[in-house]
Amino acid sequence: MNRNKWLGVLVVVAIVAVGAFLLWPRPPAKIVISNWDGYMPAELLQNFTKETGIEAELAVHATNEEIMGKVTAGGGKGYDVLFVSSPFVEALAKQGLIAELDPGKIPNLANLYPEARALAYDPNNKYSVPYAWGTTGICYRSDLVSPAPTSWMELLRPADTHKGKVTMLATDRWLMAAGLKALGYSVNSTNPEEIAQAKALLIEAKQHLLAYDDTTFYSKLVSGEASMVQAWDGWCNYGIAENAAIKFVVPREGSDMWVDTMVVTAASGNRDGAMAFIDYVLRPEVHRWVAENILYKVPNQVAMEALDPALAQQYPNIAISPAELMALEQLRDLGDAQKTYTQTVTEITASQ
Amino acid sequence: MTVRAGTIPVAAPADPRARERLLLLAGPLGWIALFLVVPCLLIGIYSLFERGTYGGIEWNFTFENFRRAADPLYFGILIKSLWIAGLATAIALLVGYPAAFLIATSPERWQKLLLVLAVLPFWTNYLIRSYAWIVILNREGAINNLLRGLGLTSEPLPLLYNEFAIVLGLVYAYLPFMILPLYAAISRLGADLIEASTDLGADGWRSFRRIILPLTLPGIAAGSIFVFVYSLGNFITPDLLGGGRTVMVGNLIYDQFLTARDWPFGAALAFILIGIMMGLLTLQAFLINRARRIGTYD
Structure with a gap:
């Protein structure tokens, strides 16, 4: 049985190779x-x-x-x-x-x-x-949006000219933060009534969105596809680097830190x-x-x-001081209420 | 001499090579068990328990995940996904059939080149191809700039971040999966069959309907199932070309595992999807068997 012999040799070789790999001395853990x-x-x-x-x-x-x-x-x-x-x-x-x-x-x-x-x-x-x-706010094209936005509501219920030219973050805490802050609630709210109101507002806002975007929103501003996007301060700077007309604002209702x-x-x-x-x-x-x-x-x-x-x-939001940041609301873990948040965000993004 | 299916000798128990056969089969069977059966079982088990706050499973038995999946919100997404995948499949068939026919009936030396051209896009990463579509379709993109440059439109057309873009992306991505099995089915047709049909007085349409279509049905079924199954599970295209606003069931499952950390609900949705796909594959096997029976006219 010539073939079986070869198979046996193959198995032995495989076992030796695996053993050598497992037992070989390794350098200190990288x-x-x-x-x-x-x-x-x-x-x-x-x-x-x-x-x-x-x-x-x-x-x-x-x-x-x-x-x-x-x-x-x-x-x-x-x-x-x-x-x-x-x-x-x-x-x-x-x-x-x-x-x-x-x-x-x-x-x-x-x-x-x-x-x-x-x-x-x-x-x-x-x-x-x-x-x-840092914080989260509205990153916008000052040459396309005037007067400058000052409220979360201008992002959530955009004027007719900006409908379909707005993006929001889809990551659960930040999407919810925009809705909660617009209504004057805490970004860490666990009150079911407040969460439900924010959800209704965010579903309404979805009708006017260009897209949910966590990663390329600044390039949509640069290309002119979007005129206003929900953005982290530092990430807005990547847009400013390419177009000086792009600006960042923390809405007057406040935001998260x-x-x-x-x-x-x-x-x-x-x-x-x-x-x-x-x-x-x-x-x-x-x-x-x-x-x-x-x-x-x-x-x-x-x-x-x-x-x-x-x-x-060049990037004014870099000058926001620690004291100014501390005046905003720190994002906290929500414990069990986190389940409500993720389910709510799933329901918002899944709504037609 | 041609070898027909069914004439391949079946291993008798006394076959001295039976042991070797078994040994050779152990590899693929083990592979399927380890990477298909076990994961499916795990998904089935996960779907029947409660989620942990930060992901993972709480071992409390419940049917809640399936009840939630039947909620109109999620059921609607399933229906919409079936619709989008079905539309993409239908368009891919309408585009792919003539293309496959053309390739199969062109001179031998052209066929290889045309086939390579058909699968050429696969050599580029899927994400890059999707971003290429963004560049082409966006408000300031190639098509809109061309249309405005020619004075055909004044306002940019909304070509991106909608269902149109999703269907376009899916058809583009999976068209080769339609063309290849169709090509195989059409090139297996003997030219003499069509000749005979014409000689007996059938016009082109009648030949197509009575001879070509039934005999290429296995190819149609295979191609359609490929495109449909891939489209139904896709989550990258709805995310990039749909802008994340139109959610398909693939996105929903992806989100449950990677952002919402609700594994049991994601598992329940995945389980339903696996069920649909199993049903479709069974249907395909049935169609092929039937076509083979019809095909054994000789």
């Missing part, structure tokens, strides 16, 4: 970082490895919910550092999926603004270190390496480079004070 695509300078990881000798690999996620789903499903295995927004820090901590940080290993925490050390969702940076922060943070997974095999990475980002020259690269405000006082003033001139 760290895996998951961040939004394009949310840090492309060379940052290379520089980090050059300086510290720690190998680092970048994974990307499109939304908080996506990385949250992956981490919930796999217990966080395979990731060391995650970039997530503030409400998700609370959610991950409640589930025990992220590790407490050791301040002794992150001395550059001292560079942060005092406000960034005392954020309500994570006082004293027990689990998370803020990476960038979001913080994008860095956290270390509980499942990380190299927590020291992960914290070394966080400390590296917090170096004033690195964090300043991040701000200039991604055009978002960073909560690093030393870095922000060294920022080129011309940048704030």
Whole structure:
């Protein structure tokens, strides 16, 4: 049985190969970082490895919910550092999926603004270190929309000329925030009556939308397809960079304050390496480079004070101060009410 | 000599090679069990329990997810998805049949080139092709600029972020899946059959209706099922070309897993979709069997 002999040889070779792969000595664990695509300078990881000798690999996620789903499903295995927004820090901590940080290993925490050390969702940076922060508002073409919008209602119930030229964020917390704030409610409201009112308003607003867009809304402004979009301040800057007539405004009803943070997974095999990475980002020259690269405000006082003033001139929302941000409403985890939010948003986007 | 289906010898139990056959079959069967049967079972199980707040499953048995899927809101989306997928399939058939016919009846040396041209778009990433359509269709895009440049329209036509764009995107994306099985079916037709039909006095339409159409029915069924099934599950095209405003059932499932973190509801929707597709594949098998019976006239 010549064929069977070959089959036997093949099986033995396969077993040896798998065994060798499993038992082969490996270099010290490299760290895996998951961040939004394009949310840090492309060379940052290379520089980090050059300086510290720690190998680092970048994974990307499109939304908080996506990385949250992956981490919930796999217990966080395979990731060391995650970039997530503030409400998700609370959610991950409640589930025990992220590790407490050791301040002794992150001395550059001292560079942060005092406000960034005392954020309500994570006082004293027990689990998370803020990476960038800002707010959500209306990004608009000042040459197409005049007078300038001042209220969320101008986005939700646009004048006839702007109907079909408006986009909104589809991510649940920010879509809901626009509806809730327009009605004068809290962005963290868990009152079913308030949520129902916001839902009705957002379904009505859907009739006048060009699209739901979380990623390319600024290019729709640049091309003139849209005249007004719901946008994060820093992301509006990508539009301003291409067309100086694009402007950003926080509506008078107020808005949310979001913080994008860095956290270390509980499942990380190299927590020291992960914290070394966080400390590296917090170096004033690195964090300043991040701000200039991604055009978002960073909560690093030393870095922000060294920022080129011309940048704030070109992108006025970079000059929003920590105190002004703190006056807005911080996004918090909603616990069980989160289910109501996601179901409500599903019903809004699914409505015909 | 031609080998006809059914004449292939079936392995008798005493076949000395039976063990080797089994060994060879173990691979594909294991693959199907591991990556098809197990996931489907998991989806079925997930759909019968409650969601966790942050994703995952709470192990409390419930039919709530299926009850919710029957809610007019979600049922409406299912119907709309079936309609959009059906429309895309019908258009793909109307466009694909003549194209396949042309390829199958052109000179031998042209056929390969034409087939390569038909599948050429597959060599480019799906997302890039979708973004290309955005560039072509948008308010300031190629078509609108051309129309306005020629003075045919004053206001830009709304070509993007609506159902028209979704159907267009689906037809464009899956047309090769229609053309290839049709080409295979049409090229298998003997020219002598059509000749005989003409000799016996049938006109072109009658030949097509009585001879060509019934004999290419398996190709039509295969192509239509491909396009329909792919279209029904697609979520990228409604998101990019539909602007996320028209939700198809694929988007709904995607959102339940990736943004709403409601796995059980997503699983229930997926389970319903799997049921529809199983039904369609059974229908296809039935049609092919019947066509084969009709085809054994010789």
